Structures are given as structure tokens and as C-alpha cells.
Amino acid sequence: MPSWRARQDRFVLLGLCFACLVLALVSLSLGSGGSVLSLLDSAEQIQSLVIEVRLPRVLGCLLAGALLGLGGLLAQSLFRNPLADPYLLGTASGASLAVTLVYAAGLGALPWPWLAQVGTVFAAFCGACLALAFSLLLRQTRTALANDAHAYLLLAGIVVALVLGALSDLLTHLRPELLRYRLAFALGQTSLIDWGAVWQMFVGLLLLIVLARLHAHVLDALILGQYTAA
DSSP: OOOHHHHHHHHHHHHHHHHHHHHHHHHTTSTHHHHHHHHOOOHHHHHHHIIIIIHHHHHHHHHHHHHHHHHHHHHHHHHTOTTOOHHHHTHHHHHHHHHHHHHHTTGGGOSOHHHHHHHHHHHHHHHHHHHHHHHHHHHTTSOTTOTTHHHHHHHHHHHHHHHHHHHHHHHHHHOGGGHHHHHHHHHOOSTTOOHHHHHHHHHHHHHHHHHHHHTHHHHHHHHHOHHHHO
């Protein structure tokens, strides 16, 4: 029988899910979109605007938040640190530098927007992987089973993040026109989210949830310490 704390956590989770659902429904009629809806006379136009434009953007934001939350949970479990996030591990800085380099090479001037979007995402993924690899290489100066090995990895990630962030700042200083691309990537935008992007994020979230469940026992062991996991 679940304990009182487990039941309380379950009620809190259900309450947060319900609040997200209510806010998502309310957001469909708020902002500038509400003014647009009031100007449309045809029910078909209103339905098209809500279903084809606003609804995928709302769902995309929810899925993006779920992916970020799951990524943060996995990082905190893996490194046994409640402060672990992509910025501490250097992956965010690596992705930002890769995107800046891609646009500096002229990807933003391509006549096919979809190719520029795919290239940007792929470059960000490769940059994040390389940054994490650099952090792991710096961590190799210590033994893998040291009691504070996860702390060394976080420190290595901070160093990598600072170096890559400085390179991005230098490139932006030399090419000021790259600033808007860098800010657009860092802050994010919903203008490019359609139903295709929603389905891609949904499938990615499902795959990550399945993988996390399959390796849950390993993550639980890592929380207790690397000696226990080994």
C-alpha cells in the first residue's frame, strides 16, 4: 500500500497536470490571437486558426517543457547533483557555439527554410555531444570510481561551458549580425512549430521515457553512489 508521502506526491502531480491542461486551453484565446478570433466572421476560419496555428504551438511548448524536465531529471540522477543542468555540463554552450558557426558559414541564407532548420538542429546536437565529450575527457584525470568523480565532471563541464561561451562571444563580436540568430536559438521561438514538429517531439519524448524506464534501476543505483552502482 502506498505511503502517505507517495499519495501526496501523486496528488500534486495530478494537480500540476490539470493546471497545465487548464492553462493550455486558456492560452488558446489569450493574447493577440484573441483579437484575431474576434475579427473573423467564419467559423471555418476560426477553426483553422486555432487548430492549425495556435494548438500546435501550445502543444509544442508543453512537449518542450516535458523534454527539458526529463533531461534535467536524468542529469541530476546521473551526476547525483540537484544543480546539474545542460549549462553546467557545457552542452548548452556547445550547442550555441555550433549554431553560431553554422550561421557564420551562411546557412541562414539558404533558399530552403526547412533545410536551414534541420541543419541548425543537427549542428546543435553535434555541438552538445562534443562539449559533453570534452567534459568527460577533462574528468579522466581522476579515477572513474572516485567518491567525488561526479563533482569533477561538473567542474569540467563548467570550464568547458566558459570556454565555449567565450568563443561564441568572440565570434559574435567579430560578426555582429550573428547576434540575432544566436539570441533566437537561445531564447527559442514558436513560429516554426507545426503539427509535424509536434509529432516529432511527442515521439522523442516517448522514446526517452521508455529508455529512462528501462534504465531506471541503473539510475537508482547511481544515486546511491558510484561504488554501489559498480
